Amino acid sequence: MGRLAILALVLAAAAFLVGCGHTQKTPFAHLYGEAWCQGVYKGYADQYESVYQGAGQSARGSYGYLVRDGVSALARLQSRGTPFYMGIDPASGQFSLRREVPERLTFTADMTEADRQRATAEFETARAHLADDYTDVQRLEHTLNGLLDTLTGVRSVIQRTEEEKYNLTRIRQSLKEEGQPPFELPYQVTLKRYDEVLVLLLARLEQDLNDLKTLESGIMAVVLAARATDTRGQSLAGNIEIAVLAAIQDMENARARRLPPTMPAGEVWTRQAHLGEEVFARVVADPAYQQYTAAKGGVGPDPIGAVLSIIDSVYGTHLAEAAAAVRNIIEGGEADYFAILKGVASLAPRGTAVGDVLNKAVELTDTYRDVVGKVDQAMAVAGKIQNAGDALSQVGGASPEWLINQAGSVEGAVDQIVFIKDEAQRLDVQQQLEGFGLL
Numbered sequence: 001m002g003r004l005a006i007l008a009l010v011l012a013a014a015a016f017l018v019g020c021g022h023t024q025k026t027p028f029a030h031l032y033g034e035a036w037c038q039g040v041y042k043g044y045a046d047q048y049e050s051v052y053q054g055a056g057q058s059a060r061g062s063y064g065y066l067v068r069d070g071v072s073a074l075a076r077l078q079s080r081g082t083p084f085y086m087g088i089d090p091a092s093g094q095f096s097l098r099r100e101v102p103e104r105l106t107f108t109a110d111m112t113e114a115d116r117q118r119a120t121a122e123f124e125t126a127r128a129h130l131a132d133d134y135t136d137v138q139r140l141e142h143t144l145n146g147l148l149d150t151l152t153g154v155r156s157v158i159q160r161t162e163e164e165k166y167n168l169t170r171i172r173q174s175l176k177e178e179g180q181p182p183f184e185l186p187y188q189v190t191l192k193r194y195d196e197v198l199v200l201l202l203a204r205l206e207q208d209l210n211d212l213k214t215l216e217s218g219i220m221a222v223v224l225a226a227r228a229t230d231t232r233g234q235s236l237a238g239n240i241e242i243a244v245l246a247a248i249q250d251m252e253n254a255r256a257r258r259l260p261p262t263m264p265a266g267e268v269w270t271r272q273a274h275l276g277e278e279v280f281a282r283v284v285a286d287p288a289y290q291q292y293t294a295a296k297g298g299v300g301p302d303p304i305g306a307v308l309s310i311i312d313s314v315y316g317t318h319l320a321e322a323a324a325a326v327r328n329i330i331e332g333g334e335a336d337y338f339a340i341l342k343g344v345a346s347l348a349p350r351g352t353a354v355g356d357v358l359n360k361a362v363e364l365t366d367t368y369r370d371v372v373g374k375v376d377q378a379m380a381v382a383g384k385i386q387n388a389g390d391a392l393s394q395v396g397g398a399s400p401e402w403l404i405n406q407a408g409s410v411e412g413a414v415d416q417i418v419f420i421k422d423e424a425q426r427l428d429v430q431q432q433l434e435g436f437g438l439l
Contacts, residue, residue: 218247
C-alpha cells in the first residue's frame with residue numbers, strides 16, 4: 001500500500017467522522033428510524049475496517065518478503081563485513097540502505113600481518129558481491145518503504161481516532177446535559193436511541209483504536225529489527241523473524257475477535273454498551289479532555305491537519321511519544337537502538353504478542369550486554385583467559401556464546417539488541433512462520 005492509498009483511507013475515515021461530529025447537516029438523511037441507526041453504525045465501521053484491512057494486507061505482504069528473503073539478504077551483507085547504513089535519503093525522502101564499499105584497499109602502519117590478510121579478504125569479498133548486493137538492497141529498500149508508508153499512515157489514523165473519541169464524548173455529554181443533538185434527528189429516531197448509537201460507536205472506536213495500535217507496534221518492531229542490523233547496531237538479522245511472528249499472531253488474534261460492521265444485538269450489544277459507557281466515563285474524567293473541550297469551544301469544522309495540533313497540545317504525551325518513536329525508527333543518524341527498543345516496548349499494547357516479544361527483548365538485551373561487556377573487559381586483561389568461551393556463563397537459561405558466535409566477535413555483539421536467546425528458539429520461530437505460510 002503506497003502513500004497515496006494510505007492517505008486516501010485516512011481522509012475517507014476522517015471525512016465521515018468529522019462530518020458526524022461538527023456539521024448541522026444530518027448524515028444519512030435518506031434513511032430514518034432503525035435503518036438510520038444501522039446506517040450510521042455501519043458507515044463508521046466500514047471506514048475503519050477498510051483502513052485496518054488495507055494496512056494489514058500491505059504489512060503482511062512485506063512481512064512475507066522479509067522472512068523469506070530479507071533476513072538472508074541482511075545476513076549476507078553482515079557476513080561480508082562491508083559497512084552499510086539505513087535511514088531516510090534527504091534527496092528522495094525515501095528509506096535507503098547504503099553500502100560503503102571502499103574504492104581501494106588501505107593498510108595502516110599498526111596493522112599486523114593477520115590484520116592485513118583479514119582486511120584484504122573483506123575488501124575482495126565486498127567488491128566481488130557488488131552486483132548481488134545491489135539486487136538485495138533494491139528489494140529491501142522497496143519492502144521497507146512499503147512498511148514505513150503503512151506505519152506512517154496507521155499513525156495518522158490513530159491520531160485522528162484519538163481526536164474522534166474526544167469528539168464523540170463531547171457530543172454525548174452535550175446530549176446528556178442539554179438534550180440537544182448536533183443535527184436534526186431523522187423520523188422515528190429518539191434521543192435515547194441516538195444516545196445508544198453514540199455509546200456503541202465509542203465502544204467500537206476503542207476496539208478499533210487498540211487494533212490499530214497493535215498493528216502499528218508490530219510494524220515498528222519489524223522495521224526496528226531490520227534497521228538495527230546496520231553497522232551502527234550490528235544486531236542479528238534473525239531478530240526480524242520473531243518480530244514478524246509476533247506481528248502476525250496479533251493480526252490473527254485481532255481478525256478472530258473483530259465484530260461485523262453491523263449494529264450488535266443480544267449479549268454482544270450488552271457487552272459493547274457496557275464498554276462504551278466505560279470509555280465515556282474514562283474520557284470525561286480525563287483532565288486533558290477538559291482542555292480539549294476548552295480549546296475546541298466555538299470552533300467549526302477543522303481543516304485537515306488542524307486537529308492534530310490541538311491533540312498534540314492537550315493530549316500529547318502518549319501520542320508524542322509514539323510519533324517520536326516512529327520518527328526515530330524512520331530517520332537515520334546515530335541511532336541508539338536500545339533506547340528506541342525500550343521506547344517502542346513501552347508503547348506496545350498490553351497482552352499482545354508484540355508487546356511480549358519487545359519486553360523480553362529489552363530484558364535479553366540488558367542481560368546480554370552486561371555479560372558480553374564483562375567478557376570484553378576480561379579478554380582485555382592479558383593472560384587472564386585464552387578466549388571468549390572461557391569467560392562465558394549461563395545467563396537467563398541461555399549463554400551469550402551463541403550471540404557472540406553469530407556476531408563473529410565479542411566486539412560485534414556489544415551493541416546489539418537481542419530478540420532471540422539462542423538457536424533453538426530461532427528454529428521454533430521459523431517452524432511457526434512456516435505454519436503461517438511465510439517461509
